[in-house]
Amino acid sequence: MSFTGFTNVYRPTQPLNGRDVFASPTTPLPSSHSWCYEEEPCEYKPSYWHNLPHSNCGGERQSPINIETLDTVTDEHLGAFTFTKFDDKHAIKHITNTGHSVKCVLKEDMVEVSGGGLGYVYSTLQFHFHWGSNKSDGSEHKVDSKRYPMEMHIVNKRKDLTLAEALETPNGLAVLGFLIEEKIAHGRSSSEHLETHPTSDMEAWKKMTSYIPAIHNISSEVNVTDEISIDDLLGGVNRAEYYRYNGSLTTPSCDEAVVWTVFKESVKVDQNLIMMFPTHAGYHNVYRPKQSLHNRKVYTTKSASSAPGPIILLLLLPCLCASSHNLHL
Numbered sequence: 001m002s003f004t005g006f007t008n009v010y011r012p013t014q015p016l017n018g019r020d021v022f023a024s025p026t027t028p029l030p031s032s033h034s035w036c037y038e039e040e041p042c043e044y045k046p047s048y049w050h051n052l053p054h055s056n057c058g059g060e061r062q063s064p065i066n067i068e069t070l071d072t073v074t075d076e077h078l079g080a081f082t083f084t085k086f087d088d089k090h091a092i093k094h095i096t097n098t099g100h101s102v103k104c105v106l107k108e109d110m111v112e113v114s115g116g117g118l119g120y121v122y123s124t125l126q127f128h129f130h131w132g133s134n135k136s137d138g139s140e141h142k143v144d145s146k147r148y149p150m151e152m153h154i155v156n157k158r159k160d161l162t163l164a165e166a167l168e169t170p171n172g173l174a175v176l177g178f179l180i181e182e183k184i185a186h187g188r189s190s191s192e193h194l195e196t197h198p199t200s201d202m203e204a205w206k207k208m209t210s211y212i213p214a215i216h217n218i219s220s221e222v223n224v225t226d227e228i229s230i231d232d233l234l235g236g237v238n239r240a241e242y243y244r245y246n247g248s249l250t251t252p253s254c255d256e257a258v259v260w261t262v263f264k265e266s267v268k269v270d271q272n273l274i275m276m277f278p279t280h281a282g283y284h285n286v287y288r289p290k291q292s293l294h295n296r297k298v299y300t301t302k303s304a305s306s307a308p309g310p311i312i313l314l315l316l317l318p319c320l321c322a323s324s325h326n327l328h329l
Contacts, residue, residue, distance in 0.1 A: 009236055021219075030150070037100070037250045039133075039285050039323035046288055049252050057254035062291035063247030064140035067262060067298055075299040081116035088233075089227035094219035095211045100251060102212060103128040104224070111230070113156050113174065117244065118229040118259060122174045129153075129180075130250075131277045133284035139179050139261050140287045148266060149274055150180035151287070153250075154230070169296055170246060178234065183268035197238050204232035205269055209276040216282055238265040244299040250288045 003208025036042035044051065050058030050245050085091055093107045104150055111124035127226045139148035154176040157166045166172030183202075207226040214222045241264045248256040278284045 025227045035285050037283075038289070040283065044252075048150055049254065052252050054058045055217070055253045056248065056256055057252060058083055059248065059254065060294045061256040061296060062254060062293075063250050063258065063260060064142070064288060064290060065247065065293050066142040066145055066290050067243050069144055069300075071296045072243060072300040073243065074302050075117070076262065076302055078117040078242070078299060078301045079115060080115045080240060083231075083239075084112040084137070085216040086109050086113075086230040089137055089229045091230065091283050092224045092228055093207070094221045094223045095215060097215040097218055098128070100283075100286055101128040101130065102215070102277060104208070105221075112159070113154075114204060115177070116242075116261060118171075118174055120171070121159045124154060124156045124230075127152055127154040129140060131274070131284075132287070133278055134275070135271075138278075138285060138287050141177055141178070141179065142290060143262075143264075147172070148179040148181050150265065150269075150277070152178040152180060152233075154178070159289070166258050167255045171259045173249070173255075174261065175249075176258045177239065177260060177262040179263070179266040180269055180274065182271045182274060183298040201232040202270055202273070203274045204228050208233065209273050212276050212280040216280055218282070234267060237263065237267050239263060240263065241301050241303070244301075245296055245298075247291075 010284050032041055035044040036051060038045055050057060083321055086111065091106050091111050093105050095102065095104050097103075106124055106126055109123060113124060114121040121276035129150060129152055130138055130140050135149070137149055139151035140153075141151060156174045157163055157178070158169070158172050158174075161169060161172055207228050208224075210226075211222050211224065214220070243260075243262045243264065245260050246256075247260045248254045249258060
């Protein structure tokens, strides 16, 4: 400075004007996003989320949970859903790397869900994924202590509420949880002997996962130009049978504002496509540990066939015998 005679040789900061600043996956996140999952290095791991500012993570209606199927209660009011624009192949606006998940953001005021005992019409905002490490299990919800490789959450907000109002209302949000597992060749899956429904559209999954390498950096996003609908991704999975309970968001601030629907049948996806998430997103084991159910009940839809085949046959036998006797009179 003494040799050049110049001082303060720097330009003042300029307005960002809507531009994004990206960070590499190894860049430490700012304090406002300092929470992380169990195996990641940070100050606030899941067991400390309740210490975060404005956190509700220490409440008694937290998610995810382990669904014990024998303890579920049948609710006849849990009927069929109405899925509006789930078949729209242009509903997905962009895909982004949040630093904790891969999120597909939908176009506003297009996709909706109602019915299913929800009581309100909900606007679908986005869907995102939770996964493990390599081939390890990574779903958030468990069923009879079984954790699946992945889980897809479709997040919906009550149409008559703002997002801020929805986060303060016990049923302000409705999240549809779809468990995902590997599609096994020859019509077999990792937990079922035979496929009872068509699997999801692998071409749609190939299109969607092809964007993941382009969002390797945290906060990066890419516009979706391929034709991909939510229906394509879910395929023929049975949406008539599901579990229902009241819970929370599974990431901070864990607002207890969610009506949860976890579908009984898993979505089947090729293993190499499942692996795209841990391989290219830059992080692994992005799921919250199981939370206590406390005094909540988990409800279930009424089974399509409440009586097993042999029992129905036994009930029919006397009728058949009577009819046969009448024919010989």
